[in-house]
Amino acid sequence: MSEGMETASVTSLLAVDASMLVDIKKELEEIHIMMDASPLHVVRPGSPPSAPTPVKSPSNNVSIRKRFKTAVRQLVFMEKAKDKMQEAYENESMCRLRNMPSLSLLCAVPLFQSLDSTALMDLNAHVQVTSHAANSTIFAKGLESSVYIIRCGTAWVKAPGKERSCGEFHHDDVMCDSGDIIDPVEFLSKNDQYKCVAVGPVEALAIPREVVLKYNDKLPTLSTSLHSVRYTNKASESFRKWASHTAGLLRHEARDISMNEPTIPTSPSVVSPQSFIREILLSISPELDLDHCIQCMARLFARVLHASTIRLFLLSPRGTHFITKFATDTGPGVQVPTSLGIPGLVYRHQLPVQVTVATADVTTMPQVDWVAYRKHKSILAVPVFQAKTTDVVLAVWEVISDSIKYSSHEKNLLELAATFMQPYLSQCDRPTHRLGSVSQVETPSRLRTRILRLATKASSIQLTVGLYHGHELLVPEVMLESTRGTALSGTGVKEFEFDGDISFQCSVQSLPRAVHVLWRVQTVAKQSKLLAHAALLLFSYDHFLRTGTVSLRLTHASDGELLPIGFEECILPSTHRQDNYIVVDFPKYQYPLTYRSNDIAANASLVAPSPSLTDSAAPSPVLVAFMKDPMRPLTKEHKEYLWTSRHTLTAIPAALMPFLLSVDWANRVHVTEAYTYMYRWSAPTYLQALQLLSRKFPDPFVRAYAVRCLDSLPDYRLRLYLLQLVQALKYEPHHDSALMRFLFVRAVKSPSEVGYALFWLLQAELHLPNVHERFQLLSTQYLCHCSTYRLELYQSAYMMRLLEGIATQVKQQQSKAACDATLRQQLGAATVPECFQLPLHPNVFYTSFVPDQCRVMDSAKKPLFLCLTPMKQQAPSSSMLHSTIFKCGDDLRQDQLTLQLLRVMDDLWKSAALDLKVLPYACVSTGHNIGFIQVVHQASTLASICWERHRHQKSRRMRKAAAVKTAMWGKNVLAEWLAEKTTDSNEDVTAMFVLSCAGYCVATYVLGIGDRHNDNLMLTESGRFLHIDFGHFLGHFKTCLGYKRERAPFVLTPAMVHAMGDQFDMFRAKCVLAFAVLRANASLLITLLELALSSGIPELTPDTIPWLSTSLMLDLTDDEATAKLEALIDQALCTVTTRINHATHILAH
Helix, strand or coil: CCHHHHHHHHHHHHHHHHHHCCCHHHHHHHHHHHHHCCHHHHCCCCCCCCCCCCCCCHHHHHHHHHHHHHHHHHHHHHHHHHHHHHHHHHHHHHHHHHCCCHHHHHHHCHHHCCCCHHHHHHHHHCCEEEEECCCCEEECCCCCCCEEEEEECCEEEECCCCCCCCCCCCCCCEEECCCCEECHHHHHHHCCCCEEEECCCEEEEEECHHHHHCCHHHCCCCCCCHHHCCCCCHHHHHHHHHHHHHHHHHHHHHCCCCCCCCCCCCCCCCCCHHHHHHHHHHHCCCCCCHHHHHHHHHHHHHHHCCCCEEEEEEECCCCCEEEEEEECCCCCCCEEECCCHHHHHHHHHCCCEEEEHHHCCHHHCCCCCHHHHCCCCEEEEEEEECCCCCCCEEEEEEEEECCCCCCHHHHHHHHHHHHHHHHHHHHCCECCECCEEHHHCCCEEEEEEEEEEEECCCCCEEEEEEEEECCEECCCCEEEECCCCEECCCCCEEEEECCCCEEEEEEHHHCCCCEEEEEEEEECCCCCCEEEEEEEECECCCCEECCEEEEEECEEHHHCCCCHHHCHHHEECCCCCCCCEEEEEECCCCCCEECCCCCHHHCCCCCCCCHHHHHHCCCCHHHHHHHHCCCCCCCHHHHHHHHHCHHHHCCCHHHHHHHHHCCCCCCHHHHHHHHHHHHHCCCCCHHHHHHHHCCCCCCHHHHHHHHHHHHHCCHHHHHHCHHHHHHHHHHCCCCCCHHHHHHHHHHHHCHHHHHHHHHHHHHCCCCCHHHHHHHHHHHHHHHHHCCCHHHHHHHHHHHHHHHHHHHHHHHCCCCHHHHHHHHHHHHHHCCCCCCECCCCCCCCCEEEECHHHCEECCCCCCCEEEEEEECCCCCHHHHHHHEEEEEECCCCHHHHHHHHHHHHHHHHHHHCCCCCCCCCCCEEEEECCEEEEECCCCEEEHHHHHHHHCCCCCCHHHHHHHHHHHHHHCCCHHHHHHHHHCCCCHHHHHHHHHHHHHHHHHHHHHHCCCCCCCCCEEEECCCCEEECCCCCCCCCCCEECCEECCCCCCCCCHHHHHHCCCCHHHHHHHHHHHHHHHHHCHHHHHHHHHHHHHHCCCCCCCCCCHHHHHHCCCCCCHHHHHHHHHHHHHHHHHCHHHHHHHHHHHHHC
16 A cells, blocks of 8 residues: 555545544543443453453442543543643744744744854844745756755655655655745755755745855755654664654544545444544554464454454465464364455456445455355455565455444544554564574574783683673573683783583573573682673564674673663664674574464463452462562462462452563573453553663563553653653663653653653663663654654754853953853843743743853852843743753763652652642753753742841851851741741741641651751742752761761751741641652652662662662561651751751851
């Protein structure tokens, strides 16, 4: 099917959806159908048909249905409200784009980032705004043309060749969107038949080419479009193609259908086209092999198309007949000649077939055995073409219904599904590409290490080689000692050789999909030292077992742990010139071997557990302990219990994670059964599913399943956990994965809520070599397809570069006055866009800086305190958005993580109807030691409150002495400061203070926040107490001469208690409630830290995360934990060292 036909198909099926989903009433009617449908049709996405569930009483059913429909009404309303808000954001973005001055656009273009303000002003002086109607020619041979910068719209640069309609693209075509530059001379110099047309209305800035060429030494190739980027890495290119295809579908989904367009009769399908597309995106991922892909498709067709019979006919390697690869009514392997039956019709004509049995003209299709179809009502069959072709049929889907009459709507759905299946057919036998399966190879897994080169002083080395599944060693390691190293002249590198093959105690057929080989190079000594290591996945991105000779880069041990994201990067090209590498030989086989999962449907005897067993099963102590603390190790006995009890645990969603940890991944039978149970298990919540993305779960099918469970995350919660999901990308072995695709889809669908935050989380780590390629891939593809938001991101990036340059100049100044003068002068002279964003707040735009109010703060790194003018007048409660702190030279990642955890705690408390008034201010790391911190307005540190209290002292020395005395013994200082500053009632101020103190006392104790002196504690004029500067956490407390300076479990002083008045008992009660909520959600907090391990934050290690288990007292009962917390409150209040630290800090500063 051509891309043009595909686009038309998608447009038509989504036209149907627009007519079906006109209002909420129709949404609810659809839900009502689902409620009355059989269990097969309401099974969750991605799960196979299961045994029928017991029928509940009618009254019970009515009650459940009523509650369900009420919840659905709320969800639908929220979804509609979100869509309206998103539409408003897009309209505002388009309006800003159309009204954007030319200078603002020039600032945003990445190509011009190396130009200074003078050059930008010169270009702007020669700009002419041009408008181009739809289908008009922007440039062609013989037309006078300038260099164009697209402001809005899409320009299509067509390569020479046949005339193409919209949707038909040549691989040399280039699509140019907002911010892209088109240089006609560059294209016409390649071939004078190039031309550029406007896909729709296009506005562009035209600059004479001779003006642009004045700065040629600072500019690379002009016509560099994001859409023209291609990748040599197979996984990267696969993701690019998928992103382009998917973005087109999402654009059609979001597009309003004109009321003048003809409507198509409503389909009887339960799932709407939007839902169908969404389920395909969730169910079909690159982790799946062909068998899993077929299973997911079949389950989808059973639900959506009411199919009673589903068959997939696969073309034989010789192309003479079809082989039944999958069928719900017969076993696989049945052969059908390509000249017979409905599959033969599809194969011959390369077109879909849609037939109603009762009205079929049998005389025109004599090759079809109509007797076999007489009991059915309707038949659909569509071709599955070879990728990149529209005339090579490799397979045929046949779907038969006994209950509904298929229409063109269902045909469009089936054709769309067929396009998503194309990449998986590369795993099939072809006449020119014969394949085998690892399941057919019973010989042991082996390899041979030939040569190892390493820059080392050691004369001989020891090489340890092991097969790993994640961090779990599958079979005993093999150790080799090298021959004496041969020094290579003038390099400091030695070459070592090894004799003999390495044979593992594991057959090839038992290798799990995520298995990797780890080579560790050590010194030969009693206390051996790790020198270097390398790792490699045994199965490639496209599921093939590695064979032949491979050269691998050796990474020095000092560079840290090898993560899955770096496994592929270890492979060196044949032309490499690395000093440290290892050469390995893998066995060769008669045919390439693929990893093919066993057919899940074949395990028909494996039925769901009986209700009596499931309902009566109580979680065991082992399971309860793991549900509280997911980092608790499982013993061999625990794993045996979980495996043998799997039948009775499937109704407990939280039991899925420990069950998967109990699987013997080197046992293919166990693995196949684990996959089956995983789909039969009660679906975990999205918060539970986060655990499956940690490093403990490397299996690609498990990780893809976890991503499907995350789909229910609303955007605001997705953004809350986005930091961990980005870190989880480092545990994916390949650039194209279900998680990458999920993040892309959600970012494109919600650019203001998800996309903006995702972009800056990716940008923050682009300087790291091991993640650069993957994060750049996702960032680039998002920029390709985020429509008008691209230029806004470009402008934000421009402002980052501008501020970084100013910060560098400020640091060169010696005095405080010179720093302030330089900052203000540079801000005043800077060329800035008319409106721009800062990474702190995606929906807030600014028009300019206020230089006179900007200053350089008193700190070694000289952070910049910036004041800005907002584009729109903010409400008084949002006044904090006017100021921000820009830091250049400080690592803000730990602050960012800690503040995110505070937001999660706040979310958990509010979900439990407990608002503790915490204020986790915004903090965003945007690059290497660069980022922004939100300014908390109308707030003072406790140290400054003590200092300002004695502002009338005659000398600085006397003032300091008085402030030290106040910090040590002053009980009234906070209460009197609040009374002086606030305009609110005393009751409101006290309540605010009590609640916020309770929240921060519990949060800082649980997270083990250190360095809590009184310059890191703040109080707002409204009574809100808060902590800032989280440079130490998870129990990393400061010491002095070997003694702990911070001995209190958290900061609670007599001055704080005095400010509470008579509400101290309420404070204690709120602390107990807050602590109980966090204990109940301990698993989530631990999981979030575990997922963030790959960030490389120094104080976050596997050894420090157990701090949470200890601080949350997970080994105690609720009553015991409450009693201990109350004792800690008394202990904190009585700890004198807290006040000593506060006094000492004032004295030292």
